[in-house]
Amino acid sequence: MTYLPNILFIAALATAIAVFARKAGRIRKNIGLGKDTDRSDRPSDRLQNMLRVAFGQSKMQARPVAGALHFIVYVSFLIINIEVLEIIVDGIFGTHRAFAPFLGKAYAPIISAFEVLAVLTVIAVLIFWWRRNVSKLDRFHKPEMKGWAFTDANNILYIELVLMFAFLNMNALEANFSDAHHSFLISQYIAPLWSGASEWGLHFGERLFWWVHILGIFAFLNYLPYSKHFHIILAFPNTYYANLEAKGRFENNATVTKEVAMMMDPTADPFAAPAADTDAPIERFGAKDANDLSWANLLNAYTCTECGRCTSECPANLTGKKLSPRKIMMDTRDRIEEIGVNIAANGSFVDDGRSLLGDYITNEELWACTSCNACVQACPVDIDPLNIIMKLRNFATMEESSAPGALNAMMTNVENNGAPWPFNQMDRANWINE
Amino acid sequence: MTTFQVPTLAQMTAEGKAPEVLFWVGCAGSFDDRAKKITKAMAKILHHTGISYAVLGTEEGCTGDPAKRAGNEFLFQMQAMMNIQVLNGYEVKHIVTTCPHCFNTLKNEYPELGGNYHVEHHSQFLNRLLKEGRLKIEGGSFKGKKITFHDPCYLGRANDEYEAPRALLEKLDVSLKEMRRCKQNGLCCGAGGSQMFKEAEKGTAEINHVRADEAMETGAEIVVAGCPFCNTMLTDGVKNREKEDQVQVLDLAEMIALAEDL
Ligand code: SF4
Ligand code: SF4
Numbered sequence: 120m121t122y123l124p125n126i127l128f129i130a131a132l133a134t135a136i137a138v139f140a141r142k143a144g145r146i147r148k149n150i151g152l153g154k155d156t157d158r159s160d161r162p163s164d165r166l167q168n169m170l171r172v173a174f175g176q177s178k179m180q181a182r183p184v185a186g187a188l189h190f191i192v193y194v195s196f197l198i199i200n201i202e203v204l205e206i207i208v209d210g211i212f213g214t215h216r217a218f219a220p221f222l223g224k225a226y227a228p229i230i231s232a233f234e235v236l237a238v239l240t241v242i243a244v245l246i247f248w249w250r251r252n253v254s255k256l257d258r259f260h261k262p263e264m265k266g267w268a269f270t271d272a273n274n275i276l277y278i279e280l281v282l283m284f285a286f287l288n289m290n291a292l293e294a295n296f297s298d299a300h301h302s303f304l305i306s307q308y309i310a311p312l313w314s315g316a317s318e319w320g321l322h323f324g325e326r327l328f329w330w331v332h333i334l335g336i337f338a339f340l341n342y343l344p345y346s347k348h349f350h351i352i353l354a355f356p357n358t359y360y361a362n363l364e365a366k367g368r369f370e371n372n373a374t375v376t377k378e379v380a381m382m383m384d385p386t387a388d389p390f391a392a393p394a395a396d397t398d399a400p401i402e403r404f405g406a407k408d409a410n411d412l413s414w415a416n417l418l419n420a421y422t423c424t425e426c427g428r429c430t431s432e433c434p435a436n437l438t439g440k441k442l443s444p445r446k447i448m449m450d451t452r453d454r455i456e457e458i459g460v461n462i463a464a465n466g467s468f469v470d471d472g473r474s475l476l477g478d479y480i481t482n483e484e485l486w487a488c489t490s491c492n493a494c495v496q497a498c499p500v501d502i503d504p505l506n507i508i509m510k511l512r513n514f515a516t517m518e519e520s521s522a523p524g525a526l527n528a529m530m531t532n533v534e535n536n537g538a539p540w541p542f543n544q545m546d547r548a549n550w551i552n553e
Numbered sequence: 554m555t556t557f558q559v560p561t562l563a564q565m566t567a568e569g570k571a572p573e574v575l576f577w578v579g580c581a582g583s584f585d586d587r588a589k590k591i592t593k594a595m596a597k598i599l600h601h602t603g604i605s606y607a608v609l610g611t612e613e614g615c616t617g618d619p620a621k622r623a624g625n626e627f628l629f630q631m632q633a634m635m636n637i638q639v640l641n642g643y644e645v646k647h648i649v650t651t652c653p654h655c656f657n658t659l660k661n662e663y664p665e666l667g668g669n670y671h672v673e674h675h676s677q678f679l680n681r682l683l684k685e686g687r688l689k690i691e692g693g694s695f696k697g698k699k700i701t702f703h704d705p706c707y708l709g710r711a712n713d714e715y716e717a718p719r720a721l722l723e724k725l726d727v728s729l730k731e732m733r734r735c736k737q738n739g740l741c742c743g744a745g746g747s748q749m750f751k752e753a754e755k756g757t758a759e760i761n762h763v764r765a766d767e768a769m770e771t772g773a774e775i776v777v778a779g780c781p782f783c784n785t786m787l788t789d790g791v792k793n794r795e796k797e798d799q800v801q802v803l804d805l806a807e808m809i810a811l812a813e814d815l
Contacts, residue, residue, distance in 0.1 A: 181738075367711025368661035372626045376666065379630040405624065434741040434764075439757030487754040490622050490746030491706040496737050512624030525751035526623045533628055537614035537635075538580040539750055548610035550582075550589040551559045551596075 121213075128210035128333075135337035142344040146421055149459040153414030158360040165359045168501070173358040178499040182428070185250075188243040192279070195236035196351065199286075202233050206333050216301070231304035234290065237283045238305055244279045251276075258427030261436075263446040268347070268425055275348050282335045288313075289328035295321050353422040354500045360415055361501035366492045369509055374402055405513025408474040409454040412507060419502040420452035429494035429504060435487040442487040444494035444504035450479035451507060476511045485511055486523055557600050561610040562643050572607040574599075574678070575645050577659065579652035580615050581781035587788065588781035594810035595651050595675055601815055602688050606649075612639050616658040623747040630666065633658075637668035647671045649678040651806055653707035653780045654745075660712070674708055676717040676779050676805055683724060694812050696726045701773035703732070703764065703787060704739035705780035718779050718805055725812055730771035740764050742778075742786035749782050765790025769800055776802045 158165075171177045176193065180186040208217040219226045251259050251272060259272070290306035292313050293299060302310075313321065343349045350357075406412050409420075429444040430436050436443050454475045462468050476485070485508060494504045516522045522530070529539045537544045565572055576599060581588040599606045617632030640648075648670050650656050660672035673681070682688035702722060708714050715736045722729055734740045743753070743760030753759060765787050768776040776791070778784045781804070788802045803811075 365657075365661050365712050367657040367707050369621060371662065371665045372630075375626045375630050379627065379634055382631075383634055404626065432738065434743060434760045435754070435756070437740075437758075438753075438760050438763060440754045442754070483754055486751070487756075488746050489706070489741045489743060489748050489760070491741035492710040493706075493738075493741065496710050509622075509624070512622075513626055514624070516624030517627060522623055522625075523751050526747055529747065529750040530620055530623060530625055530628055533615045533617070533620050533632065537632070538584060539615060539619050540580070540584055542584045544614070545611055547578075547583045547613060548561070548608070550578075550592055551608075551610075553589065 125211060125213045131334060131337060132207065132210065135340055139340050139344070142341070145459060145463070146344055146349075149455050150414050150417045150421065152410045152455060152458065152462075153412050153417040154410075156413035156415050158362075158415060161363060164363055165361075168361055168363065169355055169359040172361075172499070172501055173354040176499070178497075178501075181497070181499075188246055191236070191239045191243045192247075195233075195240045198236060199233055202230070202286075203333070203336055206329070210333060219301070227301060227303060230290070230301070234287060234303050234305035237286055241280060241283050244276050244283075248273070248276045258431040261427065261430060261443055261445070263443055263449055264425070264427070268449070271346050271348075272425070274342070275346060278335065278339050278342065282332060282339070285328040285332035285335060289325055289332060292316075292321050292325040292328065296325075347423065347425040350422050350424040350500060353418065354424075357418055357422040358501045360418060362415075362503055362506070366495055370506070372404070372513070375404070403514065404517040405515070406507070406510035407476050407514045407518070408458070409451050410458055410468075411514070412451065412475075412510060416451065416503075416507050416510075417455050419504075419507075420448050420455060422500050423448040423452065423502055424500060425449065426499065428497040428499060429502070432493040432497040434489055434491055434493065440484075440487040441481070442484040444508075446484070447480060447504045447507055448502060451475060454479050476514060480511065482515065482521065485515060486526075559596050559600075560607045561612075562607040562645075563610070563612065565607045566643060570605070571644070572605045574604065574606045574647045574649050575640075575643075576606050576608050577648050577650035577652075577655055578608055578613060579650060579655045579781070581785075582651055583613070585781060585785070587785055591651050591781055591784065591804040591806055594804065594806040594815070597810050597815040598679065598688070598806060598813075601813065602682060604682070604687065609639065614639075616655050618654045618658045619747045619750060621658070621662070622745070623750075629662075633663055633666050633668065637663060637666060640668060640670065645670055647673075649673045649675055651675045651779075651781065651804065653705040653711075654782070657707040657711050674712075674714065674717070674779065676708070676721055677714060679805070679809065680717040680720050683721070690721075690724045690809060690812060693726075694814075695775075695808065698727050698775060699730055699771070699773050700727045700775040700777055701730050701732055701768050701771040702735070702777045702779075703742065703768060703783055704736055705778065705783050706739070706741050706745050708779055709739055710737060718777075721805055721809065722777065725808060727775075730773055732767045732771055734767060740767060742780075742783040742790075744782035744786045749785075759790075759793075761786035761790040762793050763790075765794060765796075769794065769796060774800060775808075776800060777805060777808060778802060779805050 176190060179189055205216065205218045209215060222229060250256050287306050287309055290303050291309035294302050294307055294310040295313050297318055313324065316324065403411055425445060427445050433442065433444055458468060461471060488508045490505060492505060532539050532541050536542060562575060576595065578592050582592040614636055615632050616636060617629035620632065621629035648659055653674055656672055656674045659670060679688060683690065702718055704715060719729065741760060742764050768787065776787055778787055784802055784804055791797050791800050791802060
């Protein structure tokens with residue numbers, strides 16, 4: 120009987136980890152549906168970028184208020200994890216505050232510091248809630264933020280509040296125990312609220328909050344993969360595998376290079392039989408669907424925090440166009456999820472007559488982009504919506520010839536007379552004598 | 554008409570000479586009436602410094618940037634290969650251009666296709682000449698004039714160059730008023746990604762009007778750009794607000810040519 124709590128705890132812990140691992144595995148598989156791209160170069164630069172951008176949150180600070188508040192929540196998340204470790208040890212071995220004997224005199228100040236962080240987190244979370252729900256910051260209320268996206272953002276704030284509430288009250292209740300050993304900085308002031316309770320009631324309440332706290336954390340862990348909050352994990356690999364080249368350098372398509380080289384090679388035989396490897400699947404130029412994108416694009420999509428910093432800097436969006444780089448990322452994620460579900464249900468992908476370009480992202484959005492890189496610059500976790508936009512354009516132009524008419528005319532000019540306007544190549548140097 | 558000879562690379566090569574730098578003019582710089590003035594200003598500065606330079610003239614072709622940004626990788630690579638053949642044929646090592654789009658493409662997208670050159674935007678090039686003492690600028694005529702600088706996306710965010718243009722302007726003794734959105738956060742003029750060649754999608758405003766407003770909010774009498782496309786977009790924006798009598802839009806090269814009375 121005395122081991123019942125331990126057994127229950129271990130079962131809960133094992134379930135939480137197993138369920139999380141299963142879902143995380145699915146996401147990993149979905150990301151793996153993307154095309155290969157090489158991001159294995161410059162490991163030390165990558166590590167540095169990860170430390171700076173994800174760990175150090177350097178890009179968050181471009182907006183000081185949100186940046187500072189987020190930093191508090193983030194630091195308290197990291198640090199309170201130490202306390203979670205103690206809870207897990209206690210839960211498994213049936214101990215109580217297992218770290219206290221080891222830390223000795225330092226224990227109370229450490230837990231007190233956690234309590235201070237908890238209070239700061241509560242304040243930050245309340246401000247976040249206010250920004251989303253009362254002051255209605257524009258970037259949180261774009262069309263793509265309706266429904267689940269909006270609910271999700273609030274859910275996380277509520278979970279956060281419940282966790283912090285349970286943590287503080289657990290300590291406060293214990294402070295009232297007749298044999299109390301610990302008193303901490305913040306909870307000592309909450310303690311009087313519970314002073315009227317019976318000894319049994321205090322112990323029951325303390326256990327209750329202990330369980331609420333830890334089960335809440337397990338629930339949170341398993342909520343993550345369904346939420347934009349997954350970024351707390353993926354921000355690290357995502358910044359590690361970020362594009363480190365100059366932002367203006369767009370990828371080179373190697374298949375095209377081969378074909379162009381053949382076309383320009385005077386010795387090539389235009390009537391030669393096609394290469395023997397006809398079994399190889401015909402490569403599509405660019406991307407029509409989410410699985411035509413690279414795994415890095417898909418990792419980006421799962422990392423997106425839906426913060427909308429990209430969209431709020433996008434010149435197209437600022438001037439009322441439908442394009443929203445955040446929506447590009449959310450659409451990509453939703454579509455690859457859909458493809459993942461399709462594959463899980465059918466063994467392999469069964470054509471569902473849908474695609475990223477067309478059913479999720481429209482031509483109107485696609486062609487509004489100025490390729491200005493403002494979204495890439497703004498993203499606090501190094502996501503690159505522009506790269507996806509360009510791959511979709513590659514498909515639209517090269518496979519479907521569906522570029523806007525004016526652009527087709529421009530391209531005809533480039534092809535015929537080497538300039539985007541209908542001027543004669545031979546007039547190129549006329550400016551010299553004008 | 555330029556009062557001096559602008560040498561082409563073909564001529565120079567025929568004379569057995571190799572220039573220090575190739576001036577890549579670009580399509581806008583060659584054909585667009587407004588941009589041609591920028592080209593001439595740059596040619597004047599090059600001539601004035603006495604540096605040995607040349608242009609490709611009729612041997613130059615579109616870098617392919619607008620095709621690539623419109624999704625046509627084929628056309629882009631065709632253009633790139635043709636240009637690379639010409640450039641490599643002349644053994645070009647060093648290129649300067651007044652167009653950030655050409656700059657970006659030549660610098661970042663040609664190497665993988667076999668075109669490796671040291672490419673500079675004219676702001677970087679001129680700034681370097683200044684430092685090396687090969688170009689001298691007297692700020693006299695612009696002293697204290699209120700100006701603002703619009704960061705071209707393909708120079709700024711795309712290639713992380715924010716200081717070179719500002720260093721040049723500093724030499725002109727102007728009073729630089731930054732816009733609220735500048736440098737990394739600069740707002741696009743609306744022309745990039747091939748938007749220059751099409752109508753904008755339906756919206757509530759034109760990007761170039763918004764950007765021109767931001768520029769004029771600084772109280773600047775001169776809006777300085779470093780890109781022929783930005784220049785056109787901002788000029789149109791200023792005109793749209795009927796401010797063309799109060800506010801001028803000029804390129805960095807034009808500012809220097811004017812200051813030096815070239
Ligand atoms: S690159 Fe395109 S999507 Fe990104 S901010 Fe600029 S216009 Fe918007
Ligand atoms: S792409 Fe980046 S900036 Fe945009 S919403 Fe997602 S996380 Fe935020």
